[in-house]
Amino acid sequence: MMRGAVARAGVVCVEEVDDPVPASGQVLVAPVACGICGSDLHLVEAQAAAPDLIPPIVLGHEFVAEVLDYGHGTERRFAPGTLVTSVPYLDSSTGPQLIGLSPVTPGALAERTVLQASRLLPVRRTLTPRPRQSQSRSPWAFMPWEPLRCIQAMCRWWSVVAPLGCQSSPPSELAGAVR
Numbered sequence: 746m747m748r749g750a751v752a753r754a755g756v757v758c759v760e761e762v763d764d765p766v767p768a769s770g771q772v773l774v775a776p777v778a779c780g781i782c783g784s785d786l787h788l789v790e791a792q793a794a795a796p797d798l799i800p801p802i803v804l805g806h807e808f809v810a811e812v813l814d815y816g817h818g819t820e821r822r823f824a825p826g827t828l829v830t831s832v833p834y835l836d837s838s839t840g841p842q843l844i845g846l847s848p849v850t851p852g853a854l855a856e857r858t859v860l861q862a863s864r865l866l867p868v869r870r871t872l873t874p875r876p877r878q879s880q881s882r883s884p885w886a887f888m889p890w891e892p893l894r895c896i897q898a899m900c901r902w903w904s905v906v907a908p909l910g911c912q913s914s915p916p917s918e919l920a921g922a923v924r
């Protein structure tokens with residue numbers, strides 16, 4: 746099992762979810778940084794409005810990740826440890842899926858995810874993600890990995906703009922719901 750930021754009924758929580766397993770043509774990666782897109786916010790908002798129609802989803806579709814391993818029969822173009830990114834699109838056994846926007850393919854706001862090996866683009870090491878904080882009084886300090894800090898940053902942003910009356914897309918329930 747691994748930890749992931751799961752949107753469930755319009756609430757984002759860190760949950761234990763199944764480990765992704767790379768199929769043929771896929772690569773297992775460890776996300777090291779992940780953005781939060783307006784699409785994520787719209788998805789959570791829509792899910793809150795129609796929880797029976799939109800199942801739980803591990804978010805995260807704008808990312809940099811480190812190559813861990815490959816599925817069988819996959820061309821290994823990049824060595825383990827290489828930083829990569831990709832369009833968030835996966836050829837799964839159930840057809841094409843959008844990574845981080847589908848209940849079938851976990852996104853990069855998780856400890857691991859799978860990408861399509863043929864779509865990998867290398868990311869130069871000079872573009873290193875922010876160094877991880879080792880000690881903090883923050884309630885998020887238990888998270889040793891970067892992607893969930895993005896959720897924390899988003900909630901801080903929302904807590905600032907909400908009192909100003911900003912009516913942009915982030916659902917107000919998200920800031921208070923992340924835990």
Ligand SMILES: [Zn+2]
Pocket residue numbers: 782783784806807
């Ligand atoms: Zn996006």
